[in-house]
Amino acid sequence: DGGITQSPKYLFRKEGQNVTLSCEQNLNHDAMYWYRQDPGQGLRLIYYSQIVNDFQKGDIAEGYSVSREKKESFPLTVTSAQKNPTAFYLCASSADRGRDNEQFFGPGTRLTVL
């Protein structure tokens, strides 16, 4: 079955540690996205990538880094520079087909910083 997978589902980290969240898709989509969702808030864009080896900052990129070495994979690293990393992280992908590009979401990773 085609889809997007994220791992792990739950992640606990000590303050000051970097952590990498995995996102893989087998939909053959060109574009991939990382969002953060906090309680009672909408999704906010962290980074996005429209093509392999290229990515752009979203609205809240500070304290995060990404790579896009393969079309299928778009890992997100939450660095120790991110002040409030505890959140629900969602990865999404979309095909490059003009208008109405639905974004498909993975199941998310809940990160808690202890």
Place this chain on the structure above:
Amino acid sequence: RKEVEQDPGPFNVPEGATVAFNCTYSNSASQSFFWYRQDCRKEPKLLMSVYSSGNEDGRFTAQLNRASQYISLLIRDSKLSDSATYLCVVTLLNTGNQFYFGTGTSLTVIP
């Protein structure tokens, strides 16, 4: 100013009721519009795209008013399974299909 504004609710309605959500957007260059549904602690999933002519999918009707810059979602004959948060989404021209999300409207359908 936020790109997308939604009434967060919560909306608590009895089964069988009709409920409507509105969403306003600030940028007149907004290109595409969607309603997503998000269940508690799950990922958002596309409910329906919103077209200028309006569109209907079973009990759900979405409408777009470009002049007033708002979109709406109407749910008829509410079911218990409709309980969720409904997210309004817009995209802007030439932004690489970036989605701008509203904060979501919470709906609980009561038996």
